[in-house]
Amino acid sequence: MMNSPTILAVGGAYIERRGRVAGAFVPAASNPGTMREHVGGAVFNALRWAVRRGVSASLLSVRGGDALGDTVLRAVAEAGIADLSAVFLDRATPSHTMLIDSDGGLIAGLADMVLYELALPKQIRRAKVREAIGSADAVLCDANLPSSALERLAVLAAGKPVFALAVSPSKATRLTPVLDRLAMAFMNWREAGVLAGTDIDADDQGVIDGLRRAGLKSGVITAGDGPVLGFDELGAFSISPPPLQKRTDAAGAGDALAGATIAALLRGLTLRAALREGIAAAALAVESAAFTSASFAEALALVPEARELA
Secondary structure, three states, rough: OOOOOOEEEEOEEEEEEEEEEEOOOOOOOOOOOEEEEEEHHHHHHHHHHHHHOOOOEEEEEEEOOOOHHHHHHHHHHHOOOOOEEEEEEOOOOOOEEEEOOOOOHHHHHHHHEEHHHHHHHHOOOHHHHHHHHHHOEEEEHHHHHHHOHHHHHHHHOOOOEEEEEEOOOHHHHHHHHHHHHHOOOEHHHHHHHHHHHHOOOHHHHHHHHHHHHHOOEEEEEEEOOOOOEEEEEOEEEOOOOOOOOOOOOOOHHHHHHHHHHHHHOOOOOOOOHHHHHHHHHHHHHHHOOOOOOOOOOHHHHOOOOOOOOO
């Protein structure tokens, strides 16, 4: 158990634009709704929740030298995260624009992430980053990094737990070369199927078996409002999230789950206990509820115990 665990996170911290459709979505037409903009990204979202749960954190990302980059800089500082990121004055800050239906489900997204492809692999070679990895208790990364950068990061972090976020079905395969070196991967059902090499009709155990064959020792699989699956050396289990009191936006819930789960693992909890904390954090994120110790405790009290898979 670590009294004050530290994490170095490497990956996405960018501008997220969320357009929420009012009423039923009509394809190939102009839909009335609202657009909001904030700082997000898989690693940043997860890291912010880990900090809320008592972890000290630093972030390595890249951004442009524009007004949006300044917005990201302020958000990282406000989250209490040490910023190791590089700024490229001649580049635009990465962004992700999402269209969301009236129930909070994702309709489509557009990721402008070319800067990560160009710059993050070189940043990992900086002496400052190697020093940060050496002083951290754990490393968190996401599949916004190219496979070459993920492999380099895994080598530098040898001997420390490395946690990874799959990000999307199209990017999840970037984790394939390092699956056997990860302490844990967080993914949704579609991302898990890609990594496991299973079809859409595979059952829970079939997907988990496929992930194990691919080299992953431990993982968490989310499925929207459905049960969350977890597996480790002790076996596989599921936890059913409690009904939500309200639903504002599902985007970012998986990242919140990952951040809070990792924080609990670093405090010495088992995966089954840690994942309950992750599910509580995801509920607060979806409901856009204010985070306090009391609100988290209330959300956690509603999460049932894990059920072992047969």
